Amino acid sequence: MRRMRITACAAFLFVAFSLLAAPPSGTIQVTHVTWNDAPPTMPAGTKIAVLEGDPKKPGLFTIRLKVPAGSVIAPHWHPRPERVTVLAGHVLVGFSDVVDEKSATEFTDGGFYVNARKAHHWVKFAEDTVLQLTCEGPWELNYLK
Numbered sequence: 407m408r409r410m411r412i413t414a415c416a417a418f419l420f421v422a423f424s425l426l427a428a429p430p431s432g433t434i435q436v437t438h439v440t441w442n443d444a445p446p447t448m449p450a451g452t453k454i455a456v457l458e459g460d461p462k463k464p465g466l467f468t469i470r471l472k473v474p475a476g477s478v479i480a481p482h483w484h485p486r487p488e489r490v491t492v493l494a495g496h497v498l499v500g501f502s503d504v505v506d507e508k509s510a511t512e513f514t515d516g517g518f519y520v521n522a523r524k525a526h527h528w529v530k531f532a533e534d535t536v537l538q539l540t541c542e543g544p545w546e547l548n549y550l551k
Contacts (some may be wrong), residue, residue, distance in 0.1 A: 498513075
């Protein structure tokens with residue numbers, strides 16, 4: 407019985423100290439998101455939060471975009487793949503040189519898509535939407551003329 411108590415106490419202490427240990431070097435943990443105005447290439451009223459990296463520099467980065475309902479990102483392309491998760495909201499995504507809702511794919515909460523490098527696409531926001539993008543920088547948005 408005494409041995410069981412000592413073993414249980416040791417196991418409890420091990421778990422307790424493991425939970426208090428600092429995360430390994432290189433770990434990123436975000437518990438609060440700070441929203442700022444997005445660059446002028448994004449629709450008016452769009453907010454951005456940088457979670458990791460720097461979208462203006464080479465290397466991996468993750469950002470969130472909070473885009474108002476009714477906004478449209480006109481046909482454009484990126485020089486590197488763009489991985490997008492819809493955290494909240496509703497978007498239409500089309501792969502064409504013109505906005506054509508009939509050819510779009512609808513994404514809602516939890517939806518995920520990857521825009522291939524240099525793929526012409528557009529995005530329409532049916533409601534206030536939060537997107538998370540993970541990409542290789544620098545992030546460039548090249549609108550079609």
